[in-house]
Amino acid sequence: MTSEISRGVLVSTFLRSFLIQGSWNYHTMLGAGFAFAMLPGLRRLFGNDGSAMRASLDRHLEHFNAHPYMSTLALGAALRLEAEGSDADTVRRFKSAVRGPLGGLGDTLVWATWLPSMSVAGLALLWLGVPGWLAAVAFLVAYNLGHLWLRVWAFRAGLREGRDVGRRLGRTDLMGWATRLRGITALLVGLLAGAVLAGRGGLSDAGPLWGALATAAFVGGLLAGHHAWRPAAVAVVGVVALLAAWGLAA
Amino acid sequence: MDILLATLLGGLLALDATSVGQFMVSRPLVAGAVVGWALGDPATGITVGAVLELYLLVSFPTGGSRFPEGATATVVAVATAAGSEAAGALPLAVAVGLVWGQVGGFSITALRLLNNRLVPEPGDRFPGPRRVAALHLAAILLDFARGAAVTLVGAWIGRAVLTAAGSTWPLSRTGSLGLMLVGAAVSVGILLRDLGGFRRRRVLFTGGLALGILGARLL
Secondary structure: OOOOOOHHHHHHHHHHHHHOOOOOEOOOEOHHHHHHHHHHHHHHHHOOOHHHHHHHHHHHOOOEOOOOOOHHHHHHHHHHHHHOOOOHHHHHHHHHHHHHHHHHHHHHHHHHHHHHHHHHHHHHHHHOOOOHHHHHHHHHHHHHHHHHHHHHHHHHHHHHHHHHHHHHHHHHOHHHHHHHHHHHHHHHHHHHHHHHHHOOOOHHHHOHHHHHHHHHHHHHHHHHHHHHHHHHHHHHHHHHHHHHHHHHHO | OHHHHHHHHHHHHHHHHOOOOOOOOOOHHHHHHHHHHHOOOHHHHHHHHHHHHHHHHHOOOOOOOOOOOHHHHHHHHHHHHOOOOOOOHHHHHHHHHHHHHHHHHHHHHHHHHHHHHHOOOOOOOOOHHHHHHHHHHHHHHHHHHHHHHHHHHHHHHHHHHHHHHOOOOOOOHHHHHHHHHHHHHHHHHHHHHHOOHHHHHHHHHHHHHHHHHHHHHHO
């Protein structure tokens, strides 16, 4: 890594990555957020050269999208490319090449695996009798350990590897971790279902009818997948509205 | 006063979901506890948050898709139910929260469309580093205002609904919770499907189920 980028600039860029989705839009998606995060580095590298600054800022305002946590990888690598004096096409091609994989990998690893696993674990703790505030804190701490580790790892990998960061991604086998974690999450889903069925304040208190209906609803969700979510939510709201109207009329 | 506090919290928690950090303070499990504590009714906050977390287990802020906004939904639901002794407080609050989650999702889409006009793009007249930073931060401020406005209206409507129908609610507290958990069970089923389905995960799922039942009986 070039010595032109100081530790302060790296820290500032990394901290700005937490705001990368702040101006999410349908034209450039993370484009403005990416440029915002790159600003400390660009100021350092091109502060006295107006035309170079303009050209560099312009290319980082271009369309970019990725999972927000994994975007630090692209930020680190782009910072390195700029510091090495790479030409505009190289920077553009790199960002264009990584945005799809970083989005897909982050969505699979974080949104579809890590978040639900920690969420289910927190809920299971709650239904097993752990105080609610403690379950919430446990969720928050455990989730963010993974979240912050991923952001830091990705940023450092991007800085270290530059345009070759794809090879590093391949060696790390993040998808393999996701696959193993999904098995553990299935166990946690069972744990949660058991705790809600048998725990205090759960379905056993509500009575067997509610337990049977909940089991049927669970099977419905299992069979229909995401298509079932909205109709189920609409049905719950509809039943609540009908019961409320019935109570008012009685 | 409670509604103003809820409005402020709604704006702040809405930021966490996409614009700032994504530390998941905005997830209903955490947001419910925070808002319940702030409004002086932590037990209600935790219950409402846990039920909404179950519903939103399979809802994530993925890319450009429209998703129910858990943060404002939770703040609105907790603000609706907090401090109420009515049997209908939980189901009415959760129902209002579910509806308001969709309203929040639409408002996010509207803000993103507004951002299309606001943020600088390549090829624009050179906006300069300061202008890029200022517009980006302005978009974050707008997201805060959006979350706060959505929460304010939702909390006001929620309170009105609870005042009108809370005391005449026909189900008991346990029956009401049962009704809420039936709807939430759909999300748990969807999640297991996402994880590979029952056939592939039957050993782990069934093992967990047995542990859960045992744990709930023993603890």
